[in-house]
Amino acid sequence: MSWLVTGGAGYIGAHIVRALADAGLNSVVIDDLSSGHASFVPDGVPFVQGSILDGELVERTLREHEVVGVIHLAGFKYAGVSVQRPLHTYAQNVEGTRVLLAAMQAAEVANLVFSSSAAVYGTPDVPLVTEDLPKRPASPYGESKLIGEWIIRDQAIATAASAHALRYTALRYFNVVGSGDPSVYDSSPHNLFPLVFEALLAGNTPRINGDDYDTPDGTNVRDYVHVADIAAAHVAAAQRLLANRPIEPAYNLGSQNGLSVREIMNAMARVTGIDFTPDIAPRRPGDPDRIVATGELAARDLDWKNRYTVDEMVRTGWEARRAATPGR
Known part of the structure; x- marks a missing residue:
């Protein structure tokens, strides 16, 4: 028995x-390597290179590896770029999810953990985001994740009376940082941590977009959560589904308090030993002062908690990034 991890590279x-291996669970990975890396897949874990849009490939993988559940991460994840590439975003995230669900139904696989996003909330005007907050996504990416949740919900309703009724949950989170393994790092060209790391490695000065927000230090406040904690929550959700225990349709994996961009920059200088004063750039249009989510439901059901300090988030991410370029 295995869990299929789409986007597992x-x-x-x-x-x-x-995290699945640490919990004694087998996995198989499917990934088209559009943003992943084959080297990230551990030795001994079956790796299928291909797209979740290939329904025959997905169904064959489910059957051949005796998959009992899917953790679905594969998709196009760049919110800003999705505004310029909406059709690509919907094809990957909406059609990809539909194809996956059809393959799961054909292969009689009935457990699904959907890696959603806090982008489904858009830019809420409340200080603390809860799961029942109205959904107002502000980008095609956020919309595609919300549509994905709807499709999964509808499939669960449609199969409720069948022998293989779909059971699922969606996990929503904001900024994932750090590393739980020195061989795996965030290579996104759009996320704050890798942007700062790349600037420091190149001898450039990182920048802050706006320092006049209505926050204690003037920079906007966001949820930053360690990737190892995110991984643990996905595994806990998978185990809960496998045990047929009650589960919510969605959980926020939030920090409750958040961190400001300046706090992140201070930690970057402190941990890396590279003293710098960030450049101040203009605000980005539409950036709210503060978006932080509560993780109370996830703490209750999925043992969700923040186990890492900001310095540990930076240290683990920095070590993994430097390990990818020896000598730097």
Whole structure:
């Protein structure tokens, strides 16, 4: 028996594969390597290179590896770029999820953990985001994740009376950082941590987009959560589904308090030993002062908690990034 991890060669997916192994669960990875790395898949874990849009490939993988559940991460994850590439975003995230669900139904696989996003909330005007907050996604990426949740919900309703009724949950989270394994790092060209790391490695000065927000230090506040904690929550959700225990349709994996961009920059200088004063750039349009989610439901059901300090988030991410380029 195995769990299929779609997008398992990516930064978050590769951590989930390792967390499954730590929990004594087998996994198989499918990934088209559009943003993942084959080297991130641990030795001994079956790796199928291909797209979740290939229904025959997905169904064959489910059957051949005796898959009992799917942890679904594969998709196009760049919210800003999705505005310029909406059709690509919907094809990967919406059609990809539909194809996956059809393959699961054909192969009689009935457990699904959907890696969703806090982007489904858009830019809420409340200080603390809860799961029942109205959904107002502000990008095609956020919309595609919300549609994915709807499709999964509808399939669960449609199969409720069948012998293989779909059971699922969606995990929503904001900024994933750090590393739980020195061989796996965040290679995204859009996320704050890798942007700062790349600037420091190149001898450049990182920048802050706006320092006049209505926050204690003037920079916007966001949820930053360690990738190992995110991976652990996905595995806990998978185990809960496998045990047929009650589970919510969605959970926020939030920090409750958040961190400001300046706090992140200070930690970067402190941990790396590279003293710098970040450049201040103009605000990005539409950036709210503060978006932080509560993780109370996930703490109750999935043992969710923040186990890492900001310095540990930076240290583990920095060590993994430097390990990818020896000598730097």
